[in-house]
Amino acid sequence: xxxxxxxxxxxxxxxxxxxxxxxxxxxxxxxxxxxxxxxxxxxxxxxxxxxxxxxxxxxxxxxxxxxxxxxxxxxxxxxxxxxxxxxxxxxxxxxxxxxxxxxxxxxxxxxx
Amino acid sequence: xxxxxxxxxxxxxxxxxxxxxxxxxxxxxxxxxxxxxxxxxxxxxxxxxxxxxxxxxxxxxxxxxxxxxxxxxxxxxxxxxxxxxxxxxxxxxxxxxxxxxxxxxxxxxxxxxx
Numbered sequence: 001x002x003x004x005x006x007x008x009x010x011x012x013x014x015x016x017x018x019x020x021x022x023x024x025x026x027x028x029x030x031x032x033x034x035x036x037x038x039x040x041x042x043x044x045x046x047x048x049x050x051x052x053x054x055x056x057x058x059x060x061x062x063x064x065x066x067x068x069x070x071x072x073x074x075x076x077x078x079x080x081x082x083x084x085x086x087x088x089x090x091x092x093x094x095x096x097x098x099x100x101x102x103x104x105x106x107x108x109x110x111x112x
Numbered sequence: 113x114x115x116x117x118x119x120x121x122x123x124x125x126x127x128x129x130x131x132x133x134x135x136x137x138x139x140x141x142x143x144x145x146x147x148x149x150x151x152x153x154x155x156x157x158x159x160x161x162x163x164x165x166x167x168x169x170x171x172x173x174x175x176x177x178x179x180x181x182x183x184x185x186x187x188x189x190x191x192x193x194x195x196x197x198x199x200x201x202x203x204x205x206x207x208x209x210x211x212x213x214x215x216x217x218x219x220x221x222x223x224x225x226x
Contacts, residue, residue, distance in 0.1 A: 004154070035217075041219065041220075042116075042202060042217035042218055042219045042220055043155070043202070043217045044217070045214050045215070045216070048214070087154050087155070089154070089155075099145070099157050099160060099168045099170070100155075100157065100215070101157070102147075102154030102155045102156070103154050104152070104153050104154045105153075105154050
């Protein structure tokens with residue numbers, strides 16, 4: 001089975017750093033995706049981790065620990081446009097390729 | 113380069129009716145997946161189409177059916193609509209079915225069932 005857990009909401013100040021956590025229990029786990037979704041819009045891809053460690057992409061970094069079933073997304077130098085829901089999603093070889101199990105999303109609100 | 117497009121953007125139906133939603137994948141993509149996203153929830157996988165066949169299916173009843181056409185576009189059909197079917201329906205496309213291939217999402221169709 002698959003179970004993806006994320007905290008629901010956090011507020012942070014412009015210019016700050018936030019860390020969004022995601023824990024998962026996924027049989028046959030084969031990768032963890034992070035998506036950003038602004039209200040009323042489609043999710044957009046941020047990062048993909050399949051091996052343990054940190055992947056850095058500009059202001060966004062994502063970390064994965066397969067042994068702990070844990071990932072986080074780090075947002076640095078927060079900007080107002082970063083106010084959005086951040087979704088983590090796990091893939092599994094048992095549920096077929098390219099079929100993602102999403103968490104509920106973490107709503108980040110950036111304030112001046 | 114056109115991204116994933118969906119139509120219509122909004123739709124209002126009443127209980128018991130039937131609805132068809134449409135999706136055109138990103139140029140060059142051949143795989144289409146459909147997701148249902150209820151308010152305040154993450155997207156839930158409905159099914160995936162590749163080579164005009166349903167390849168994977170999530171925990172959705174048979175009222176949910178789909179189709180993929182030779183040009184890779186896809187339709188999602190929902191019969192006997194229930195109030196609980198009100199949601200944002202997202203289409204995602206990718207090249208192939210590998211889990212490592214990024215999925216690109218369309219803007220979604222907002223379905224309201226009254």
